[in-house]
Amino acid sequence: MEPTDEPSAYERDAVSPDAHGDERQLEGALRPRALTEFVGQERVREQLSLVLHSAQRRGRAPDHILMSGGPGLGKTTLAMIIAGELGAPLRITSGPAIERSGDLAAVLSTLQEGEVLFLDEIHRMARPAEEMLYVAMEDFRVDVVVGKGPGATAIPIEIAPFTLVGATTRAGMLPAPLRDRFGFTAHMDFYRPDELELILHRSAGLLGAPIEDDAAREIAGRSRGTPRIANRLLRRVRDYAEVRGDGRLTLETARAALRLYEVDELGMDRLDRAILDVLLRRFRGGPVGLSTLAVSVGEEAETVEVVAEPFLVRSGFLARTPRGRVATPQAWAHMGLTPPPDAAFGAAADVNGSGANGSGGNGTGGQGTARP
Ligand SMILES: Nc1ncnc2c1ncn2[C@@H]1O[C@H](COP(=O)(O)OP(=O)(O)OP(=O)(O)O)[C@@H](O)[C@H]1O
Numbered sequence: 001m002e003p004t005d006e007p008s009a010y011e012r013d014a015v016s017p018d019a020h021g022d023e024r025q026l027e028g029a030l031r032p033r034a035l036t037e038f039v040g041q042e043r044v045r046e047q048l049s050l051v052l053h054s055a056q057r058r059g060r061a062p063d064h065i066l067m068s069g070g071p072g073l074g075k076t077t078l079a080m081i082i083a084g085e086l087g088a089p090l091r092i093t094s095g096p097a098i099e100r101s102g103d104l105a106a107v108l109s110t111l112q113e114g115e116v117l118f119l120d121e122i123h124r125m126a127r128p129a130e131e132m133l134y135v136a137m138e139d140f141r142v143d144v145v146v147g148k149g150p151g152a153t154a155i156p157i158e159i160a161p162f163t164l165v166g167a168t169t170r171a172g173m174l175p176a177p178l179r180d181r182f183g184f185t186a187h188m189d190f191y192r193p194d195e196l197e198l199i200l201h202r203s204a205g206l207l208g209a210p211i212e213d214d215a216a217r218e219i220a221g222r223s224r225g226t227p228r229i230a231n232r233l234l235r236r237v238r239d240y241a242e243v244r245g246d247g248r249l250t251l252e253t254a255r256a257a258l259r260l261y262e263v264d265e266l267g268m269d270r271l272d273r274a275i276l277d278v279l280l281r282r283f284r285g286g287p288v289g290l291s292t293l294a295v296s297v298g299e300e301a302e303t304v305e306v307v308a309e310p311f312l313v314r315s316g317f318l319a320r321t322p323r324g325r326v327a328t329p330q331a332w333a334h335m336g337l338t339p340p341p342d343a344a345f346g347a348a349a350d351v352n353g354s355g356a357n358g359s360g361g362n363g364t365g366g367q368g369t370a371r372p
Pocket residue numbers: 001017018019026027028030031032037038039040041070071072073074075076077078169199227228231
């Protein structure tokens with residue numbers, strides 16, 4: 001996601017899945033460059049490998065590819081890998097950068113044959129540009145409107161066959177005609193702890209700070225299934241080890257550093273705990289509406305819905321019901337509180353404790369599926 005002008009206090013915290021400040025640059029160095037280096041997302045990797053290699057075999061640009069999934073799960077990384085695997089040039093733009101259809105026409109009409117166009121945050125593109133994109137995706141043509149009013153004419157311009165790679169954190173916000181024009185959709189899931197461990201070992205190596213196995217396991221368990229968070233916590237632990245320790249990334253250092261940053265054993269931070277606290281103490285476990293909950297913790301509804309809630313649902317602490325958000329028995333237990341006799345319980349969602357089931361089914365929580 002694009003950094004907003006005025007980040008909320010929460011966005012500066014350790015376990016927000018959004019990239020903050022100069023983090024994008026730091027991340028560049030840690031990005032895997034090839035599909036074989038990309039950890040996890042097995043199914044997506046396999047499907048994608050097929051799409052890419054069969055297109056190459058036929059000597060044609062592959063189908064347009066849509067990647068949907070929460071922030072920090074590797075969409076940008078995968079887009080770069082796609083271009084790399086195809087040996088094709090990559091052009092990068094984003095939805096918010098396309099304010100008028102002319103902005104898109106300028107990009108499309110200068111594409112080279114076979115180029116990969118990465119359109120990040122595609123759900124935030126201006127509406128008039130969407131229509132232009134449909135035609136470009138289907139017919140490799142752009143209709144440029146010349147003149148104004150009754151004298152305006154559309155001049156069709158042929159464009160080079162290209163592959164569009166769109167990324168979105170809110171697949172539900174894409175208009176159906178746009179979604180339908182992608183030949184392949186990759187649903188990015190949260191990562192399993194063992195996958196995050198691999199990522200951490202790899203990143204630590206690249207940072208020149210090898211990490212001990214149990215320290216990697218500890219960080220992985222607190223990373224909320226998200227590589228970006230894992231890499232960020234790793235950097236914090238490394239800093240801590242350098243300043244307060246002897247530079248070695250051990251379990252003790254990892255624990256001490258994460259305690260300092262208020263990231264608990266489950267990867268919950270202040271916002272998560274604040275939400276549970278309000279839900280349990282003030283609303284007796286719910287049900288309570290999203291906006292009321294957000295106001296009570298002093299956050300934007302979107303932050304609560306996109307950042308905190310999917311994690312709380314996935315961890316089995318919170319359930320979304322038609323009447324609102326409801327705490328589960330696990331939530332009461334985790335916060336060390338006794339539920340009142342008349343408490344409404346939500347059924348716990350994914351309680352297998354792994355944080356991700358790896359089956360491709362749980363990565364869609366909170367992605368624009370509007371619920372009360
Ligand atoms: N499968 C993976 N293996 C190794 N590292 C990964 C993987 N996925 C993501 N990362 C690392 O996590 C960080 C964030 O990934 P990336 O920028 O691709 O996320 P994103 O989905 O594009 O996020 P956003 O929605 O915020 O744009 C990068 O530093 C990247 O190297």
